[in-house]
Amino acid sequence: MKTHEFERIVAKLQLKTRNAGDRLAWFEHDGQKVVRTKRSHGNKEQPGDKIRQQLKVNEQQLAGLIDCSVSLPDYIEILKSKGIIASPKKPAPQPQPAVPPQQKRR
């Protein structure tokens, strides 16, 4: 993976970044840190397979992230389907008020 391809993913997924020994990047959703990845500084070739594993996508999905076929909402759905993002809990059903049994009319 080229450095500019990594940066395209950073921009598309709105990853939070920080420059340390490497360039670190996190994906956050609903206030939670969900996945993280990194690349080394400079224009060296990055190990795309390792970055793909950190982003929790398959090869096709990674290619889609680099070009235009996988969007941010698509990526969120991918992570939800894999259980990486916890699906919002459905509200518990309200208990029905007890209905007195109808009295038979005489």
Added chain:
Amino acid sequence: MASATKPMFTQPPPDVVPAPAGVKFVPFGLGEQKSDVYTLIYEPHSTHRPERILLGTLGDLGFRVIKPIVVNLEPRDTTVVASWLEIDEFGTGSSTSLAAEDLGRTVAELYRSLHNDQDKLGPDLRRVWVTLQEHILPRR
């Protein structure tokens, strides 16, 4: 006026040290094998790079490794990739040791980052955080 004083002691002139009895020095690999002659030929046991090593230090004085980290090594074109598969973390370098060193630095950085945000981690990073704590201990 100047008078040259003779040193009290003088070093002996250089001399050839005789080989111990029964030992004959011969060039590597060219020695004539005799029962009373030892020929030293260096041959590395293996020229292969190991595919897996155990990492026992992170190269960061802030941490101690309490359980060895199994690191997979993959030579690429001009680099080596060192991976900790259990947590999907990796380091790269032009040699095995540099890749392992980069991995160690990354793991230390990851520990600090997850420690700071441990109350807002998703399910996968929570698992990573638990695994990190099994292997690494911050020094006091």
